[in-house]
Ligand code: HEC
Ligand code: HEC
């Protein structure tokens with residue numbers, strides 16, 4: 001039983017354990033300031049949570065790099081401090097003995113609720129209107145041809161009674177039941193209206209698996225993390241990171257086939273970092289043999305391209321934890337939305353019998369390609 005509990009809560013326990021045992025040690029030798037340090041991202045990510053190096057690397061590169069690990073994972077206040085630190089002790093032994101999941105399993109059970117974390121800084125009722133997103137990509141061709149697409153996301157939001165668009169889900173009350181741990185296989189959804197009405201949507205192929213007991217015990221109310229599960233630990237693909245590096249001028253578009261060579265070196269992930277770096281180093285040989293003149297004239301930019309690609313290895317490949325950019329997919333994507341949209345059918349209400357819309361224009365519209 002104890003073991004089962006540990007397994008289920010491991011994501012959270014890992015936090016508690018290391019922060020916990022270590023801070024008691026620190027408290028006894030160094031007092032409160034050291035304990036505070038044990039809650040800092042550097043400590044969490046590097047020293048004590050060695051196993052969390054992937055999350056730390058992804059976090060440092062994210063919009064939330066200044067937010068403390070503990071403010072989302074543990075909680076603040078003396079009560080939380082004592083609870084989380086003390087419950088950590090037994091688990092430090094498991095880390096030392098290497099007895100933890102690789103990769104760490106998500107979803108993290110008992111993550112602090114979004115309204116206590118995300119909503120401290122983001123106020124959903126404030127969101128309004130459309131968000132223009134421009135994505136710049138580079139082709140895997142000789143000239144690394146640049147291409148930009150602009151789409152306008154109907155983020156919407158606003159106070160509950162008028163909320164619309166994508167952030168409508170958090171202003172309304174949307175409960176759902178998933179049949180798998182990863183919450184990908186959603187079979188039942190209920191939307192509660194402000195007037196007390198209820199509309200139920202189900203996956204007609206799975207009605208047998210959806211029982212009232214299961215709904216009562218396992219349903220979850222949709223919040224930020226049901227879409228933004230990767231707001232902080234963003235694991236971008238090598239392709240995306242190469243595109244970003246071109247866009248920021250860190251990679252030279254004049255080097256023929258640089259995008260193509262980068263992808264060949266970085267995807268799929270290598271079994272060890274040494275091998276990943278060796279594959280990246282081989283990009284030099286490509287230019288030396290295929291483009292000797294360009295190689296001679298651009299030694300510096302080829303060298304720096306190799307360095308940039310090694311940086312990308314460090315953000316995409318964590319062999320010790322068996323983590324790559326594919327391990328923790330984001331749900332703020334088509335895969336995430338189509339868990340319900342285009343899959344579940346209304347069981348009552350004016351739209352009875354209709355699927356939740358998957359009309360392209362429901363979520364975004366496009367403005368001329370460039
Ligand atoms: C802004 C909030 C926030 C901060 C700050 C934050 N995390 Fe997370 N963390 C999350 C969310 C959300 C998840 C994913 C939860 C899920 O899918 O169940 C997560 C998941 C994790 C996981 C499980 C593996 C994974 O990638 O899903 C680990 C380990 C982790 N975080 C470690 C850290 C460490 C170490 C830090 C500080 C360096 C940190 N977190 C800071 C919100 C945060
Ligand atoms: C301590 C304040 C703080 C907390 C807590 C916080 N955020 Fe943020 N968040 C920010 C700031 C500041 C930005 C803008 C950063 C920037 O533009 O560089 C941001 C940006 C974002 C973005 C836009 C990301 C992008 O790529 O532009 C999303 C989505 C987001 N946050 C979601 C969340 C979610 C979900 C949580 C809870 C798990 C959360 N935030 C918790 C402060 C916070």
Ligand code: HEC
Pocket residue numbers: 114118119122123124131153155166167169170222223224225226227228332
């Ligand atoms: C139904 C899925 C969903 C839910 C639930 C959700 N979001 Fe979003 N959010 C999105 C999408 C999609 C975007 C558009 C940007 C993108 O494509 O990533 C977005 C955009 C954002 C942005 C950037 C907005 C801007 O104008 O720059 C922030 C910040 C954000 N969300 C925070 C939150 C917070 C905080 C919550 C919880 C209170 C939340 N979101 C709940 C899907 C969702």
Ligand code: HEC
Pocket residue numbers: 154163164165166168169174176186189191201222227331332333336337338339340341351356357362363
């Ligand atoms: C758990 C199920 C679920 C998931 C996941 C989900 N939705 Fe929805 N969504 C719904 C339901 C239910 C409705 C309301 C349908 C209705 O009333 O016919 C809805 C409505 C919407 C609307 C219209 C809101 C309005 O009234 O203006 C938009 C836009 C939308 N969703 C976008 C998204 C996007 C984008 C994602 C993924 C990032 C997403 N949804 C993920 C269940 C879901």
Ligand code: HEC
Pocket residue numbers: 135151332333334337338341357358359360361362363364
């Ligand atoms: C339920 C909401 C929803 C619907 C319906 C929807 N999309 Fe999207 N779409 C999204 C979200 C969220 C993103 C942003 C995903 C991301 O950044 O990966 C997106 C991104 C895209 C992109 C950009 C992909 C990229 O890699 O940048 C294209 C193209 C696209 N959608 C096409 C379509 C088409 C065509 C349809 C109709 C068949 C459609 N979408 C229907 C939510 C939706």
